[in-house]
Each structure stands twice: as C-alpha cells, then as structure tokens.
Amino acid sequence: MRWTRISLAVLFALPFLATPLTVEAQQARVYRLGVILHGGTYLRAIDGVRDGLRDVGFEEGKHFVLHVRDVRGDLKMVEGAARGLEQEKVDVIYTVATSVTLAAKRATTRVPIVFYAATDPVAFGLVDSYRRPGGRLTGVHGRFTDLTAKRLQLLKEMVPTLRRAVTFYNPENPAARESINFGRDAARQLNVKLIERRVASVKDLLAGVRALRSGEVDGFFHVADAMVNSQAEQIVDALRGKNLPTMFADRDSVAKGALAGYGVSYYALGRVAARQIQRVLLGADPADVPVEQLDRVYFVVNLKTAKALGLAIPHSVLARVDEVIE
Helix, strand or coil: CCCCHHHHHHHHHHHHHHHHHHHHHHHHCCEEEEEEECCHHHHHHHHHHHHHHHHCCCCECCCEEEEEEECCCCHHHHHHHHHHHHHCCCCEEEEECHHHHHHHHHHCCCCCEEEEECCCCCCCCCCCCCCCCCCCEEEEEECCHHHHHHHHHHHHHHCCCCCEEEEEECCCCHHHHHHHHHHHHHHHHHCCEEEEEECCCHHHHHHHHHCCCCCCCCEEECCCCHHHHHCHHHHHHHHHCCCCCEEEEEHHHHHCCCCEEEEECHHHHHHHHHHHHHHHHCCCCHHHCCCEEECCCEEEEEHHHHHHHCCCCCHHHHCCCCEEEC
16 A cells, blocks of 8 residues: 555644543543531531642532532431432542441442541451552541540640530440540549430430530530531530530531630541542542541630630640630
C-alpha cells in the first residue's frame, strides 16, 4: 500500500489531536460523593470536606457533587441511606462517627467508604490495620472515646462542687458502651456519682433532658454517642434553663453555648478526610490507603456561659485552654 503525504500527515497528527480530547473528557468527569451523618454539629465536617477538596483542586459542582443523608440522630436510618447511595452508584461514601460507619458497612457490599471513627477502627472491625486497611474502608481516627475520662476530670476542675454528673447514651451503640466504661472509672477516681440515662431515640433523649429536676444533678457530661452529640444545641438550650454546666467533646457545641468541650473539631476532621476521599475518587484502593490518626485535641471554654452559671474558671484550667469563647 502506498501512503500519500496527506495520509501520513493525518496519521502522525492523530495522537496529538486525541490528547486534548482525552484531557477534556477527564476534566468533564463529575464524581458523586455520598455523605451520611447525624446532623447537628457533625455538619461542620461537610464544610471541612468542601474546603479540603478545594485545597487539592476539586471544586464542588465542577469536579464533585454531594449526596448528603442527614439521619438526624436516628441510627436506624443509616443502613437504608447507605443502601440507597450504593444503588445510586455514588463513587465514595463518607461516614461520620463509628456507629454510622459500622451500619453503613453492614448495609453495603461494593462502594468504598471513607470514615471518621472516634473509637479504634481496628478493634471495631472497620479495617485490618492502620497502615493496610485491607478492605473497602479507610478514614480518620480521632481520639474521641479515649478522652472520656479527661473530659470528666476537666468538668470537675471547672465545677469543684460537682458531685453528680448525668450522661445519656444509647446502649445499642458499641462506641457508647466503651466510652461509658471510661466514664465510670473516672467517676470513681474523682468521687463523682455518674447518673446514667439510657435512651434509644432522639425523642427519648430530649424528653429525658427536659425531665431533669432542679438539684437532681450538678452537670451534664457527654460520652461518645453520636446520636446525643447531634442534639448538642437542644441539650444546651434545655439545661441552660436549669443552670447546669455542660461538657461536650467538640468545639462547635461550645460555640453554641456549652460550658466547655474537650476533643475534636469536626471541621478539621473533614479537611483531613478530604485528602483520602480525593485519592479514592481518583482510583486508589482503600485497602492500601492508610488510616490517618488525628492527635490534635481541642480544649475550648465559653466564658459567657461560665459567667451566666456564676462560675469562675480557675486560672490553672484557663492556662490549658486552646480557645476561649466570650
């Protein structure tokens, strides 16, 4: 066969013509990111993911779209939400909280999951190891549950008259069961009576909080239960009228009026998770993406709330605070 000059020119030009088309096709891909969380202060994690993905060049609407499922504290809704997202063929599901991740894992079989877990993800069967997760899950581990005892200790330091601390949790939540054990040990050492109220729903939780009688307890102490944490603002509002100090495990609850928080920033967790989400979206196998361990702990105090409660926070405590809200 004889090749004409025009034919040869077209042949050699084809790879160069195809290159911009391929790049354009890649840029046209819009990834679908499912999100399952309990709402409330957890919504700050979505803000962190948005900003974190923007930092690595992913713009919402252009490179990815969010499919958010806010279960509003109802753990029973998680499995249905996860199955629905998998059926919609989202590229990745981002889950916030250990209990949510466990339920999402049970309900799905194929979709990769990037999680935030407050408890040890290896001990709870989410991954095989931190360095090599080994399955379709990877994520971020924050020291939420491990800090349970420290939170009660700090509450006692801020409220020296604390004798009885109330906590609410769902006994069906394995993370809450682990956290309450830490709380019991700390209460014994601090000579504080821990009043445990077991609740199975948001309705039961809020009814129990509102039913607390004046003088029945000296403060509220939060253990690792995502359902309870999702209702932080409502709890703070209800207990403000009873003149009770509240200790949570995140900064955003303090910004909404809690006395103090010792633990995580959901916004910061979302930014860290964004890096892993991007890697999985671009084709990385979650089995080979190491779990990030976030050791940054936030101790935040609301002095306006302290003043309203008639509390003078000791200087020894304020010296350790990362942020003061006034």
